[in-house]
Amino acid sequence: MSRTAAPGGRAASAPLLGHEIEPTLFELSVAGRSSYQLRTTDVPATPLSDLVPIEHLNDEVVKLAEVSERDLVGHFTRLAHRQFAVDLGAYPLGSCTMKYNPKFCDAVAGDPGLNSVHPAAPAHLCQGWLELLVTLEATLCTITGMKAATLQPAAGAAGELTGLLLMRAYHTANGDPRRRVLIPDSAHGTNPASVTLGGYEVTTIPSTDRGLVDIEKLKAELDTDVAGIMLTNPNTVGLFEEQIVEIAQAVHEVGGLLYYDGANLNAILGVVRPGDMGFDIVHMNLHKTFATPHGGGGPGAGPVAVSARLADYLPGPKAVRLHDGSFDWSTPPRSIGRVHGWHGNALVLARALAYIQVHGSDGLRRVAQHAVLNANWLRVRLRATLPAAYDTTCMHECVLSASALKADYGVRGLDVAKALLEEGFHSPTVYFPLIVDEALMFEPTETESPQTLEALAQALERIAALAVSDPERLHRAPQTTPVSRVDEARAARQLVSTEDAAGR
């Protein structure tokens, strides 16, 4: 199927004025300029040295920058213009679920009734917040098929570690601490890092040539020293682990627990639930699945939901509904303790609840359906250009390979990814998962239109044609972006991470 490529999701028309570097805030600074305005308070201006002993005062002035408000706005607006974002164009970055973030959800979070509430306010002054947290917990449990949840973890990796500490607390309470956690070789890097920080050893399970967990090798590793297994399903090559029920049974038979990495939850919303597959612990990435804006690298939110047998160990305090219908805080009886300084990334939680309520049961299922439809359409559409590593029905993302382009023309996956930037699209995830050669992992998400997908496919076709006719141009790409390829080796060799280190 070929269709008109009149996309809403291509950013090649974005205006970029010139190619000069943007001065830093410090280079814009002129001593004596200022932009701050504070409230008139009439509090007596007692000299600081009368209030605080001299040995605590800094006798040097810590220099920040001194700019006018106009220059401040100009600077950060120009920086914004040097930044690709979902709001500009399609962002098919695999594993990251860069879908459209509804403005409505931001507006909800911007209400002073939510964003101007102190986290230590007594419960009777923040009943609305507590109810919101109780409702979200119940909703996330329904979506995942779990019994109870903590909303404290601030990101997916924090959720992973929380989940592993729950696993540890459970086994320890049973007098059977165990040592090992199994992880497939296709897993995200956060999984093994979290396992180590959870005090466990990683045992890696290889994948089959179909991209799925090798269940025979998995079974060979199972014994009573296995605390559990961490699985992403669909996995990081975008495929559903079809033998999940058998895997769950085998792990449970040796007394292990199943941990569900919710990075790819978008693919199965309303279709199948981790709890029904046999998982005991689930973390969700609300900034992926439930469309809260990723903020250039955070904030996220990584709630963890668990089955009944783990509920007593959840972090606390948790918001709970009392018999009289009011709300309060309560800590589960065998809680592992806090995993966040307050109650988690609360405004992210509020956005996610608004998103879920707009979609409802029917809308969430459509989200998964359209995400999977888009990924499969792209996979098949690009079959002749960039074949899929595993050419079978995928879920919300497809992993294509530039292996042939590399062998035939010396054009690598990275070159393709960089050239795509010039076409007005964000790159896919490159070189992940590690088990696929020259991997290009595309996750179009459900909010991109068929026209945008066609434009993306045509862009990749043009790039593949260039690989034949002018591979050198691809090695040099991109040239039309705010900067061209950067010297990463130099950045690492001589670290300059501040204006002061730069000697300016």
Place this chain on the structure above:
Amino acid sequence: MADYLPHTSTEVEEMLSFLGMNSMDELFAHIPAAVQLAQGLDLPAGVSEPDVAASFAQLTSANRATTTALTCYAGAGAYDHEVPAVVKALGSRSEFMTAYTPYQPEVAQGILQAIFEYQTLIARLSGLPIANASLYDAATALVEALNMAHGATGRSKMIVSAGVHPHWRSVIKTFALGTGHEIVEVPLHNGTTDLSLVDVSNAAAVVAAYPNYLGVLEDLTTPKEIARANGALFVIGGDPVAAGVLKTAGQWGADVFVGEGQPFGTALSFGGPYLGLFACTQEQIRRLPGRIVGETVDSNNRRSFVTTLRAREQDIRREKATSNVCTNQTLMAVTAAIQLGWLGTNGLREVATRCAQGAHYLFDRVVEVAGVRAVSTEPFFREFAVTLPMSANEVISKMADEGILAGIAVRALAGERDASLATDNENVLLISVTERRTRSELDRYVKILEKVVAK
């Protein structure tokens, strides 16, 4: 039935037929039928944005906001500072909000340069050369500091002042379940840490708070010397606003600074998303958690920025990584850079000074109220604790009826048997003052407090 999907039903049919399929269900045919949901999720059907807005209005009206209903004297790491329109406008630009982690530097110079500027500002405020691109919050930043200390020393004993925020201490204990670190708390005496009470030998880290969570400014010379003498890293958990006028962590001799960056442009937000500040010495750079942005050049020799020293990170080192942090709090870091740009050198000094002036003005009057006494005779900065003649919860409740969030009940914050507290802690109230509090508000606070405790 509401969603944000662009596909028309005709387009869906065309796409399915391109795949040789007749229905959406076929896309999921390879999932075992036994585990598929037969009836869909047991949730209400979707409704329109205005409908959801109406139900959220019910929730928000059941909260008492500090902007409208309550004048805020609660702090403990979450402060009611001025956030001007310009910071809100720039910090909510959709290019910053809706970008992912800057994996493709050619199209992410905006975020990367803003982080570079943020790193510079935090390094200067902490008096240390290296700052990372942010962590989740102060509590989890402290967890990372302890992991760094373990990596640097090979030891597992962490000496932690009970003046460190009780929630931060709770968080480090939780994560110690996995790492096996031994957390040794040093009790407070007259509001300050007494290190002679614990055995510091073989410690990986000595952790102090500046100011401590009861507001007290402790002399950190001794803790630093004890840390040095025992080969431990010296970690300071500090209030970054204090750095506008007080000695920096670097000047006190810290190896690591962690702090809560919420005061720099982030609303109270019911506790999150906030901003974990993390800075350290050059010696610890290979153990730095999270991301760091470095300056370099592009292939046309133009100044550029890129995430660097990536070999430390979890996606490359996997199970050998010393931190699992991936997503952090970039938007809050960018916002902090904007807020600090707005404040500038003099603005931050003025904010810090006004916090101290307001807090001391209020302290002098509050301790004159019958039955109220100071918890500590030590110096403080912008926050202080007092013992009331009745329960702090009751006072907070009654003052809220008068439109004042009087502070935080320390027992609610710390728990009953916390090493930071004396036994009659139920009556201890923690009061904080920011630059936003006027003299008439402070006078009214005293008047209402007098009335409440007189009853």
